[in-house]
Amino acid sequence: MKVAVLTKEVPDLEAQVRVAAGGASLDIEKQRVLNFFDEIAVEAALQLKESAEAEAYAVTAGAGTGIDALRRALAMGIPGAFHVDDPELADANPLTVARALAAFLEKEGFDLIIAGKQATDDEAGLIGPMVAEILGIPCVVGITGLEASGSSVTVTRLTDAGTEKYEVPLPALVTAEKGLFEPRVPAVTGVMKAMRAKIDKYSLADLGVEAAPPFKVLGYQPPAKRAAVKMITGEPAEVAAELVQLLRDEAKAL
Amino acid sequence: MSILVIAEAAGAGFRPSTFELLSHARALGEPASVILVGDDAANKEQLDGLAAKVVTVAGANLSPYSADSWVDVLAQAIQAEGADVVLFSEGQRTRDLLPRIAARLGLSAVTAGMGLTKDGGSYVVHRPAQGGKAYMDLVVEGGSALIAFRPNSFATDAAPVDGTAYEEKTIDAAANRTPVVEQVAEEGKKIDVTEAAVVICGGRGMKSEENLALLEELADILGGAWGVTRALVDAGWKGADHSIQVGKSGKTVSPGLYFACGISGATHHIMGMDTSKVVVAINTDPDALMFEYADYGITGDALQVIPEIVKEVRAVKG
Ligand SMILES: Cc1cc2nc3c(=O)[nH]c(=O)nc-3n(C[C@H](O)[C@H](O)[C@H](O)COP(=O)(O)OP(=O)(O)OC[C@H]3O[C@@H](n4cnc5c(N)ncnc54)[C@H](O)[C@@H]3O)c2cc1C
Ligand SMILES: Nc1ncnc2c1ncn2[C@@H]1O[C@H](COP(=O)(O)O)[C@@H](O)[C@H]1O
Numbered sequence: 001m002k003v004a005v006l007t008k009e010v011p012d013l014e015a016q017v018r019v020a021a022g023g024a025s026l027d028i029e030k031q032r033v034l035n036f037f038d039e040i041a042v043e044a045a046l047q048l049k050e051s052a053e054a055e056a057y058a059v060t061a062g063a064g065t066g067i068d069a070l071r072r073a074l075a076m077g078i079p080g081a082f083h084v085d086d087p088e089l090a091d092a093n094p095l096t097v098a099r100a101l102a103a104f105l106e107k108e109g110f111d112l113i114i115a116g117k118q119a120t121d122d123e124a125g126l127i128g129p130m131v132a133e134i135l136g137i138p139c140v141v142g143i144t145g146l147e148a149s150g151s152s153v154t155v156t157r158l159t160d161a162g163t164e165k166y167e168v169p170l171p172a173l174v175t176a177e178k179g180l181f182e183p184r185v186p187a188v189t190g191v192m193k194a195m196r197a198k199i200d201k202y203s204l205a206d207l208g209v210e211a212a213p214p215f216k217v218l219g220y221q222p223p224a225k226r227a228a229v230k231m232i233t234g235e236p237a238e239v240a241a242e243l244v245q246l247l248r249d250e251a252k253a254l
Numbered sequence: 255m256s257i258l259v260i261a262e263a264a265g266a267g268f269r270p271s272t273f274e275l276l277s278h279a280r281a282l283g284e285p286a287s288v289i290l291v292g293d294d295a296a297n298k299e300q301l302d303g304l305a306a307k308v309v310t311v312a313g314a315n316l317s318p319y320s321a322d323s324w325v326d327v328l329a330q331a332i333q334a335e336g337a338d339v340v341l342f343s344e345g346q347r348t349r350d351l352l353p354r355i356a357a358r359l360g361l362s363a364v365t366a367g368m369g370l371t372k373d374g375g376s377y378v379v380h381r382p383a384q385g386g387k388a389y390m391d392l393v394v395e396g397g398s399a400l401i402a403f404r405p406n407s408f409a410t411d412a413a414p415v416d417g418t419a420y421e422e423k424t425i426d427a428a429a430n431r432t433p434v435v436e437q438v439a440e441e442g443k444k445i446d447v448t449e450a451a452v453v454i455c456g457g458r459g460m461k462s463e464e465n466l467a468l469l470e471e472l473a474d475i476l477g478g479a480w481g482v483t484r485a486l487v488d489a490g491w492k493g494a495d496h497s498i499q500v501g502k503s504g505k506t507v508s509p510g511l512y513f514a515c516g517i518s519g520a521t522h523h524i525m526g527m528d529t530s531k532v533v534v535a536i537n538t539d540p541d542a543l544m545f546e547y548a549d550y551g552i553t554g555d556a557l558q559v560i561p562e563i564v565k566e567v568r569a570v571k572g
Contacts, residue, residue, distance in 0.1 A: 013502065013522065017387035026388055036503060098357060120385050120502065124365050126353040133357035138322065138431040141349050154435065158497055160346055160446060165436035172432075178503050179496055215362070218378060218391040223528060229535070229551045239552050240562035243534065244570055246550060253511040253532040254476070254567070 001054040003045045006115040008035045009069035023219040034072040037116025039183035041176040042073045052148040061100050063090035074194035075186035086204040093212040098130035103207035113173040117142050132173035142177040257286040258337035263294035271343035271405040276304045280412035289331050292316030303414035313426045320430035321350040327427040329355045339377050342402040356400045367403040386525045405449045406508045445479040452478025453509045459516015463491035468560045501526035515556040519544030
């Protein structure tokens with residue numbers, strides 16, 4: 001089985017973000033990491049590598065970015081990595097990113113593609129299922145269980161009504177939800193190997209992909225500031241009475 | 255300009271967010287057309303006066319729900335109907351369907367929408383950027399785009415329209431390629447935290463899993479849902495399922511009223527609730543970070559204060 005993991009490089013969850021240029025842009029602290037859900041996807045690929053002798057690769061698309069994410073995947077134990085690198089991928093329409101990744105995946109040929117449920121920066125949850133659709137393969141979103149069985153995989157996901165298990169014929173794409181696996185921490189030897197690894201690059205032109213028009217951003221705003229908190233003090237019964245009165249009469253929330 | 259809404263059934267009616275989308279379209283002066291697929295059409299008369307037109311689609315492979323078949327039928331129905339923007343409610347089904355329909359039809363897609371306005375000939379979507387550390391306004395120009403909105407983004411009180419047209423269609427959908435091999439229904443799953451108008455959330459300050467019943471009691475009496483922090487999910491407390499975890503690696507909620515009970519206010523938690531309209535924090539530590547994200551703060555023991563609030567609400571509601 002040949003497995004590809006879609007890995008996105010995103011700002012660290014702790015990175016400072018500031019609205020800059022009077023709302024025209026964002027100033028984002030430059031600490032970049034492998035997306036939270038993609039680490040889980042990498043772990044899933046490693047589990048298949050170890051239990052089902054799968055070949056595993058990581059692929060990322062970015063405009064000069066993404067190498068750190070790939071190196072993290074390599075350090076965790078993924079043997080090979082590919083970089084779709086093109087200036088047109090900066091703030092690209094998700095369709096462009098999905099088409100680029102799909103074109104690469106089609107060219108290389110994979111049995112199972114694992115993406116993250118969503119990226120922690122744009123929180124879109126678009127790229128995985130878009131890639132599946134472009135490739136014309138089945139897709140299960142947000143899985144919490146994965147077992148390989150020959151020409152198919154059995155996956156589990158939590159639904160609004162409980163739990164469902166699906167049999168998914170390969171080739172297919174799944175997206176990883178928290179709980180699927182606990183990602184391992186790379187060993188020092190892994191980190192060193194990752195630094196030396198050779199990473200092949202492709203441009204959009206190499207893949208025959210034309211960029212879709214990006215969205216225009218009218219502006220950015222910082223989160224709305226809440227008014228200073230109103231502290232309510234007293235014995236439990238007193239504070240409860242005052243709170244309920246404030247919620248009803250002042251906040252009109254009851 | 256035209257708006258198409260993909261409605262979603264729930265229980266004996268529709269998801270509250272379906273009514274939000276329809277109301278917002280009327281508020282924009284563009285009463286929507288609605289597409290209802292398969293069994294979702296059962297209660298279509300509830301949309302009377304809320305939409306300009308209701309299109310119900312019947313056909314092969316639509317019941318039970320499967321992503322493959324529904325992508326196929328919705329792609330066909332959306333294309334036949336045509337619209338400048340196609341609005342979905344965020345949720346599991348939308349996460350399955352919207353990206354795939356967009357890719358199939360070559361349409362732009364935006365998720366996590368929180369607001370929709372018009373700017374000349376374009377629509378503008380308000381959504382978070384960088385995981386909610388900022389917000390942005392995206393222009394959706396010309397052609398059509400598929401946009402998913404978070405529940406509780408819009409009011410539901412726009413004036414109704416005179417007369418709703420009904421249309422019935424038959425579209426046979428592609429077969430499902432990923433059969434369900436096992437299904438475990440969970441008893442008594444109630445209001446979804448992302449959908450609830452009131453969310454009562456508890457953290458480590460709730461002390462033990464037995465005390466989570468207090469959250470449920472307050473949620474029940476306020477007609478809301480209860481949730482937990484990741485700390486409780488990781489600790490494996492009974493009832494503290496990942497499906498009700500609020501925060502960065504769980505659900506994003508934006509209810510009208512949010513209670514943070516025994517929650518420290520870690521960034522990863524705040525990211526999942528900061529768009530709530532009114533926030534109440536109860537914490538024994540007067541310096542808890544959570545108070546910075548609250549409108550009303552109570553320094554005290556959640557285990558003592560919550561039962562008093564329940565009593566008080568009961569008294570007020572009679
Ligand atoms: C990548 C990543 C993703 C994460 N995603 C999430 C997420 O989605 N959601 C999430 O919640 N967290 C998430 N976290 C974890 C987050 O950083 C915090 O660890 C977590 O939110 C803390 O939970 P807590 O507030 O329940 O516990 P604590 O931080 O331990 O806080 C407990 C609070 O309860 C107060 N307290 C104690 N006793 C009482 C009492 N009797 N009455 C009232 N108050 C009392 C204390 O003063 C304290 O403020 C994530 C972390 C990482 C690294
Ligand atoms: N530029 C990218 N390169 C590689 N994979 C990506 C990229 N963008 C998104 N993905 C994958 O798609 C998932 C969902 O991303 P998003 O649609 O941005 O929320 C991520 O978790 C990744 O697995």
